[in-house]
Amino acid sequence: MKAKWWLLLISGLILFVLSACEDKEVQPDEVFAKYIEQWNKQNFAEMYPMLSDSAKEIVSEEDFTSRYEKIYNDLGVSDLKVEFERPKELEVKDETSFTFPFTVSMNTIAGPIEFSHEAELVKVEAEEEETNWLINWDTEFIFEGLQPEDKIGIETVKSTRGEILDRNGKGLAINGEVNEVGLVPEKITNEKEAKEKLSTLLAMSVEEIDSKLNASWVQPNYFVPLKKFSKEDVELENKLLEIPGVQINTANARVYPLKEAAAHLIGYVGEVTAEDLEKNQGYVTGDVIGKRGLEQLLESRLKGENGVKITIEKPDGTTATLAEKPVKNGESVQLTIDSVLQQTMLNKYDGAAGTGVAINPTTGETLAIVSSPSFDPNQYVFGMGGEQQSKLEENPLQPLLNRFAYPQTPGSVMKPFTAIVGLETGTITPDLARDIKTKQWQKDDSWGGYKITRVTDPGKPVNLKDALVFSDNIYFAQTALEIGADKFIQGLKNFGFAEEIPYTYPLEPSKISNDGSLNEEILLADSGYGQGEVQTNIIQLASGYTAFINEGNMIKPTLLKEEPTSQVWKKEVVSKEYANLLAEDLRAVIAEPNGTGRLANMTEVPLAGKTGTAEIAKAAQGEQGTENGWFVAYNTDNKDLLIAMMMEGIQEHGSKIVVQKVKEIFQEMKS
Numbered sequence: 001m002k003a004k005w006w007l008l009l010i011s012g013l014i015l016f017v018l019s020a021c022e023d024k025e026v027q028p029d030e031v032f033a034k035y036i037e038q039w040n041k042q043n044f045a046e047m048y049p050m051l052s053d054s055a056k057e058i059v060s061e062e063d064f065t066s067r068y069e070k071i072y073n074d075l076g077v078s079d080l081k082v083e084f085e086r087p088k089e090l091e092v093k094d095e096t097s098f099t100f101p102f103t104v105s106m107n108t109i110a111g112p113i114e115f116s117h118e119a120e121l122v123k124v125e126a127e128e129e130e131t132n133w134l135i136n137w138d139t140e141f142i143f144e145g146l147q148p149e150d151k152i153g154i155e156t157v158k159s160t161r162g163e164i165l166d167r168n169g170k171g172l173a174i175n176g177e178v179n180e181v182g183l184v185p186e187k188i189t190n191e192k193e194a195k196e197k198l199s200t201l202l203a204m205s206v207e208e209i210d211s212k213l214n215a216s217w218v219q220p221n222y223f224v225p226l227k228k229f230s231k232e233d234v235e236l237e238n239k240l241l242e243i244p245g246v247q248i249n250t251a252n253a254r255v256y257p258l259k260e261a262a263a264h265l266i267g268y269v270g271e272v273t274a275e276d277l278e279k280n281q282g283y284v285t286g287d288v289i290g291k292r293g294l295e296q297l298l299e300s301r302l303k304g305e306n307g308v309k310i311t312i313e314k315p316d317g318t319t320a321t322l323a324e325k326p327v328k329n330g331e332s333v334q335l336t337i338d339s340v341l342q343q344t345m346l347n348k349y350d351g352a353a354g355t356g357v358a359i360n361p362t363t364g365e366t367l368a369i370v371s372s373p374s375f376d377p378n379q380y381v382f383g384m385g386g387e388q389q390s391k392l393e394e395n396p397l398q399p400l401l402n403r404f405a406y407p408q409t410p411g412s413v414m415k416p417f418t419a420i421v422g423l424e425t426g427t428i429t430p431d432l433a434r435d436i437k438t439k440q441w442q443k444d445d446s447w448g449g450y451k452i453t454r455v456t457d458p459g460k461p462v463n464l465k466d467a468l469v470f471s472d473n474i475y476f477a478q479t480a481l482e483i484g485a486d487k488f489i490q491g492l493k494n495f496g497f498a499e500e501i502p503y504t505y506p507l508e509p510s511k512i513s514n515d516g517s518l519n520e521e522i523l524l525a526d527s528g529y530g531q532g533e534v535q536t537n538i539i540q541l542a543s544g545y546t547a548f549i550n551e552g553n554m555i556k557p558t559l560l561k562e563e564p565t566s567q568v569w570k571k572e573v574v575s576k577e578y579a580n581l582l583a584e585d586l587r588a589v590i591a592e593p594n595g596t597g598r599l600a601n602m603t604e605v606p607l608a609g610k611t612g613t614a615e616i617a618k619a620a621q622g623e624q625g626t627e628n629g630w631f632v633a634y635n636t637d638n639k640d641l642l643i644a645m646m647m648e649g650i651q652e653h654g655s656k657i658v659v660q661k662v663k664e665i666f667q668e669m670k671s
Contacts (some may be wrong), residue, residue, distance in 0.1 A: 020090065028098040028121040028133040029086045033120075035135055036102070037081045044068040052122050052373075055137040058148065064137075070151055071142060076109040082370035084119070086236030096123045098133070102598035109154075111325035115144035135649060146312055153311040153319065159304030161254070164266060164294060166339045167365075167561060173266050173295060176255035178228045178382070181240050181248050185213065188245030194427065195271055197243050201236060202227045203385045223247055228382040254381050258339060260374035261346040264402040265337070265505070266379035267293020286395045291380070294333075297505065304330030334561035336365035344668055345645075346370045348661040351496040354628070354647035357538050358665070361634055361642040362544040363565035364555040369505075369539075371403040407510050407535035408646060411614030412471045412596075413630045414530030416582055417544060419464055420574045421491030422479045430581055432459035434475050441474045443481065443521060445547030450522055452477045452529075456593070471596045471611060473529040480528025485518040488527070492534075494573050495544045495554065500567060503539060504559040510536040530612060542644040543569060545632050548608075549639055551578040585612055587636055599656055600633060600663040605670055607663075611655045629655035631662045641669065 031050060038046040044065040048056075059067075071077075084102035097119045105114045120136040123425055137145045146152075164173035181202070188194050193610060195206045218224055228251060240246050254269050256262070269288040272280075276289050282305065283289065289303075290296035306363035308325030311319040338358075344418040345356050349372035375392055392400055422428040424490075442453040456470045467475035480488055489512055493499065497510045513533040518524040525530030536544075539557050546555040547570070554570035574582070586607035590597040596611040612630035635641035643665060647658050 003667045013062070026132055027090060028123075029090055029100065031133040032084060032100050032119060032121060032135065032584040033086065036084060039082045040080055042068070042072060042080065050135050051137045052124070052134040054542065055135065058138070068142065074152070074154060077106045079105075079107045081105045097121065108310060108323055110140075110325045113143070113310070116378065117141060117144060143322055144313065147314075149315050151313045153309075153313045155311065157307035157309075157327040159306050159327050160329040161269075161288070161304060162302040162332040164298070164302070164333060165334045166342075167335065167367075168338070169334070171255075171257050172262055172335065172337065172339070174257065176253065177231060177250050178253040178255065179231055179233075179237060179248050180225050180228050180251040181246060182225040183209075183213065183224045183245045184223055184247055185218065187246070187247075189384075190244070195243055198226065198240075198246075201239055202229075203388050204383075205386060208385065223249065227384075227385075230255055230382075233310075240394065255271045256377045256381075256633050258343060259376045260376060261343045261370065262337070262339075263293070263374045263377045264371040264404065265293055265369055266296075266377065267291065267295040268380040269295050269379045270380060275346060292377075294335075294505070298333055301333060302330045305330050313372070335559055336360075336367065336526075336561055336563075337369070337559075338367045341665070342368040342370065344368075344665055345643075346372055346374065348645075348665060349373070349647065351397075352647055353397050353649065354401070354406075354645070355538050356609075356643065356645035357404060357542050358641060359542050359546075359557060359645045360640050361542075361549045361555065362639055364546070364569075365565060366539075366556045366557055366559045369404050369559075370560060371401070371405075373397050373399040375399045379539060385643045393669045399595050403646075404538055405506070406508050407537040407540075408628065409614040409616060410530040410534065410536040410541060411612035411628070411630055412473075412530055413610050413612035413632050413644075414470065414536065414543065415468060415476050415528075415612075416548070416586065416610055417492060417495055417584075418476045418480055418483075418488075418528045419468065419582060420495075420578060421488055422483055423464075423578045424491065424574060425483055425487050427483045427487075428464060428479055430464050433463045434467075434478060435461040436472070436474050441477070443525070447522060452525060455596075456594075465585045465588055468610065469588050469592055471589075471593045476529040477525035478528075481521065481525050483528075485524050488524065489516075489518060494570060496536075496540050497536075501537060501540050501543075501557070503557055504563075507537050507539055510534075530614060538644050539647060541632065542642055545609075545634065545642060547573050548579050548583045548633065549642075550579075551576040560568060572595060583608060583636070590633070596655070597631065597633070597659055599659045600631070600666075602663065602667070604664045606636045607633045607666065608636050609662075613650070613655045627651040627654075629653075629658040631655060631658040633662055633666070634644060635666065 002615055031597040035047055035050045048061045048064050082102060082104050084100050100119050101116060102119055104118050117140050121133045122136055123133055124134055139148050161175060163171060163175060166172055190413050195209050198209055199206050204227060212224055213224055237248060240248060256266060268291055270291045272283050272287050272289050277283055290299040305328040307325060309324040312322060313319050316569050341358055343370045345358060351373050353372060355371050379388060440453050442451045452474050454472050454474045458466060458470055462472055462475055491615045492512050497512050498516060501507045513523060518527060523532045527534045543554055543557050546552060552572045552574040554573045556567040556569035589595040589610055590601050590607050597609055600607050609632050614628045616626040616628060627650055629647045632644045643662050645658055645662050650657055
């Protein structure tokens with residue numbers, strides 16, 4: 001019995017060892033599955049040991065790994081998927097090779113690539129009489145039709161950036177040509193003198209010029225580009241060509257024909273930075289991207305997509321296409337802007353600080369929108385030198401600040417809104433006369449030394465029309481107090497205050513106060529005539545005045561030509577009756593001899609509107625602080641042009657200077 005037990009035990013151990021040895025034998029489909037697993041992970045170094053000896057004679061491990069990595073990196077391979085169908089049953093007992101069909105799919109910079117191939121696995125004898133299977137790899141595993149002597153080629157076709165055009169098709173941001181000045185080192189006769197002259201003419205430091213000349217790629221006979229400049233600047237071109245070693249070539253570049261006139265609106269482009277490449281897909285070094293204004297805001301439409309073709313290049317010069325993505329040029333965008341009016345409006349500032357907008361009050365189309373002082377966006381394309389940039393940044397008038405994007409204290413141009421809120425709430429009637437006998441007024445002693453001052457004392461009780469004509473601060477302060485904080489706030493919200501402005505260009509909303517409330521009497525009273533903490537964005541202000549033209553409906557402002565016109569932003573913000581009443585009163589502000597806007601009265605272009613002077617800062621009441629002048633006016637005949645304009649620091653001239661500028665614009669646009 002004992003002997004039989006031992007015999008059974010030994011037999012079982014032998015069977016276990018044989019079974020284990022049999023399980024140790026790896027099947028060809030398992031080997032290929034493991035190979036594909038590493039391939040999908042792009043672990044090329046792990047794939048090479050699975051190659052047969054004959055395959056390794058074709059390619060070394062270093063070449064195998066580096067070629068795969070370079071091709072996949074250069075082509076931007078993603079979503080790699082290698083598959084084969086494993087057989088349900090595999091008889092390998094007497095076989096020395098097996099062939100497995102497989103498929104490869106991937107995405108590349110030129111689009112998807114798919115192909116099929118066959119992998120032959122050969123049986124080899126391993127150590128300790130173990131059997132194994134290795135792969136007879138060839139170059140068609142990389143791409144179908146690729147032979148060892150072939151190369152992978154990438155052809156790129158640059159897309160054309162879409163242009164930005166005005167309402168009449170004139171260019172605001174176009175693809176044009178500029179001059180590019182540079183030096184050929186071997187042709188320079190006096191290096192020190194040449195650099196000094198170029199530094200002065202190009203607004204570049206000598207150090208900046210040296211850094212370009214000392215670049216690693218520079219050779220004595222190479223053209224070393226320094227800066228671009230306008231082809232219109234013939235005087236500069238002639239002076240530059242007088243310097244030995246200077247060469248001027250023609251280069252393609254983004255061009256901004258209106259220069260300073262549309263800089264804040266249109267913005268500019270610049271070459272992509274490392275940060276841009278991290279944040280944005282589809283860009284490569286050397287591409288340009290919108291850096292500011294509509295160039296940045298409309299980037300996805302303007303950019304376009306480069307065309308790419310991936311080919312197999314044969315030694316005889318023939319090629320086979322693996323994948324091709326056609327070039328897609330950027331989309332051109334047309335604005336509602338009128339270039340002539342845009343230029344005319346900026347010219348009126350003559351370098352002074354301020355902002356202005358012109359709209360069609362019945363359609364809502366923006367015809368001009370400016371911020372002054374401005375800058376030439378072409379300089380950023382040409383290459384802004386450090387000295388030029390510092391000069392812009394340190395200018396106390398802040399030419400880089402986009403004033404139309406931010407709200408400002410409106411002063412008396414706010415009074416029509418207060419009038420409407422008073423009328424609609426029943427707080428006042430058109431005929432209600434306030435008998436204000438003094439030039440200064442306060443509600444009671446609780447205001448301490450604070451008083452509200454009226455500019456003109458007409459010497460009689462004033463009704464609503466009088467209050468608008470004379471621009472009576474006290475009348476509107478009293479009206480705001482009688483309306484009450486809650487109703488006054490709601491009335492302003494009806495006009496779009498404290499609300500995002502529906503506009504293509506992002507604008508900071510108008511605000512009622514710093515915290516949105518008017519809990520203090522003085523703050524409420526001051527807000528009634530456009531002081532206190534109330535601020536209006538100039539676009540929202542202009543849109544608010546459209547309610548007096550469109551039977552009480554406030555028109556949505558538009559900037560893109562493709563947008564529907566005459567859209568209502570705020571429906572029936574004021575009744576038709578009161579809208580017509582305010583329109584008559586605003587006409588009187590300009591038409592009547594005592595009106596604050598009388599300087600703009602013209603028979604050929606009858607205007608209605610409102611002037612305003614906003615005090616921005618002063619040390620104490622009674623002292624004069626910084627003042628901004630406002631004027632909003634529209635043509636009462638054609639009703640096709642409404643202008644809202646603000647100029648800063650007008651305390652020496654008053655709002656008359658703004659009235660005069662707006663009048664001139666209407667005259668010039670009529671002619």
